[in-house]
Amino acid sequence: MTDDLPAFPLDHLALRGAPDAPALRIKDQVYSYQSLNHRIGRLAAILAAQNFAAGDRIATWLPKTELACLMPLAAVRAGLVHVPVNPLLKPAQVKHILTDSGARALLTAKVRAGQLGAGDVPTGALLLDESEILSAIDQPGDVMPPLPADTDTNSLAAILYTSGSTGRPKGVMLSHANLAIGAVSVASYLKLAANDVTLAVLPLSFDYGQNQLLSTWQAGGCVVPLDYLTPRDVINACAKHGVTTLAAVPPLWVQLAEQDWPMEATAAMRRLTNSGGALTPSLVKALRGIFGTKTDIYAMYGLTEAFRSTYLDPALIDANPTSMGKAIPYAEILVVAKDGSEAKPEEHGELVHAGPLVAQGYWQDAERTALRYKPAPAFSRYGGMAVWSGDTVWRDADGLLYFVGRDDAMIKTSGNRVSPTEVEEVAIESGLVAEACALGRKDERLGEAIVLFVRANGAANEATLAAYMKAALPNFMQPAQYVWLDEFPKNANGKLDRDGLKDRLAV
Secondary structure (H helix, E strand, O other), X not given: OOOOOOOOOHHHHHHOOOOOOEEEEEOOEEEEHHHHHHHHHHHHHHHHOOOOOOOOEEEEEOOOOHHHHHHHHHHHHOOOEEEEEOOOOXXXXXXXXXXXXXXXXXXXXXXXXXXXXXXXXXXXXEEEEHHHHHHHHHOOOOOOOOOOOOOOOOOEEEEEEEEEOOEEEEEEEEEHHHHHHHHHHHHHHOOOOOOOEEEEOOOOOOHHHHHHHHHHXXXXXXXXXXXXXXXXXXXXXXXXXXXXXXXXXXXXXXXXXXXXXXHHHHOOOOEEEEOOOOOOHHHHHHHHHHHOOOOEEEEEEOOOOOOOOEEXXXXXXXXXXXXXXXXXXXXXXEEEOOOOOEOOOOOOEEEEEEOOOOOOOEOOOHHHHHHHEEEOOOOOOOOOEEEEEXXXXXXXXXXXXXXXEEOOOOEEEOOEEEOHHHHHHHHHHOOOEEEEXXXXXXXXXXXXXXXXXXXXXXXXOHHHHHHHHHHHOOHHHOOOEEEEOOOOOEOOOOOEOHHHHHOOOOO
16 A cells, blocks of 8 residues: 655754744753754764765764754764664663664763773764764854755664663664654644644653654644653743643653642643553543643554554543554554454454554564564555564454553563563673563552562672662663572473563562
8 A cells, every 4th residue: 555655854854844933942042943954954064074974873872952852853964874872871781782783973971971981882983072063063164955855765764772572672773754754643643733842851762752853843843852850840841831742651640640730830731642651540530630621631552663553532531541542644553363364343463563654674683673574464455564563452343452461571661661681681790690580560650660580699689789780770670679589480491480480479
């Protein structure tokens, strides 16, 4: 199936708003769309002057600074591929992403660069200082114009790293078309407009977080990035900037729902959006109590491998608070029964995503790409390659989708997908434990809390192990509980019996 798809070079999003309209607010500095496009052009020219080859990867390891916001568009304008790195990651994870992506440069701040050790940045890669690049942007110089309209929109634009259940993070390859069509789709169903103000609180390395920028710019609106320390910081920013759009994950919504919201923080709010885990009926009710019926609440479901899959019409959320909704524009969502046929209403099946939002696979990983990306089932309208999610869902008679469970071992905590293998490997690398198994336990605030079962290697103690884990892994990957075992249960094949350990989670 071929639709009239709205694919375009990604950097053209800087041209969507009126020239004098606000596009980006960094603290007290407001940049118009004309200024946004100019600064993207200056940054692209500065990058191009480094003599990179077309398609080289350039990584950023930054909080939500100006350069972190400009880079998704500036990198592609310079013919490069952007690799955003979560600012919460520790040097070991940064090294993996830089090495795996073959990054030719890392753009970061001096204080962050100082955390990296010898060998953490690939040999020959440039270390670009954030303050020096910002200073150069402010100086007169070449400005690279927008990419030609006939640019190949299937070319690679970004690699976003997502955790997998069987090891360290893997890079999902996204084209101009993937990201541009995704921006159009979200701006469309959220009904974003030029007078919208989006408070960007999610990490820009997260597909959901990056889309805060892209969909708002597609609509000609203004983005206000925020690195917050407390829920109160979010509320204060909503009041200060007249925020109309707020995106978050369930753990943050739980925290925000517990706060007192002054009228000036809710007055302008038009929409709340949620992904990275399901909203609960009680949470929907709490948010409704704060924002009233004038604010739409959008429940959504997505996969980094296909960006975003479904959303629930906000008019339906009070009656169907646990539903994932239906396919977003330009996505085809299929429920496939075990025999490969289309699942009947209320029959469980695997969620399969087809269409132009399907990413190009995992960076330099044909084996894992083949496991997740397979031909769409015969009854697909789009056909082609599809993402087989591994998630079990079902449809009701009205076509609304409901989540049942995840087939892989991923732990969904604080809106992040955490690889149990990565947590286990770090624990074993400590030398303090001989065996380790990380599992997710249901938690009202986190979605899932990480429980780490360990068998000591000698006279290890929990305080020493916890200190090692805190130094090696970001906060969202820290175990909430350690369970020490004298012996790990094994199955008939001699492998670790994860199911047996799961039975102990409630004990």
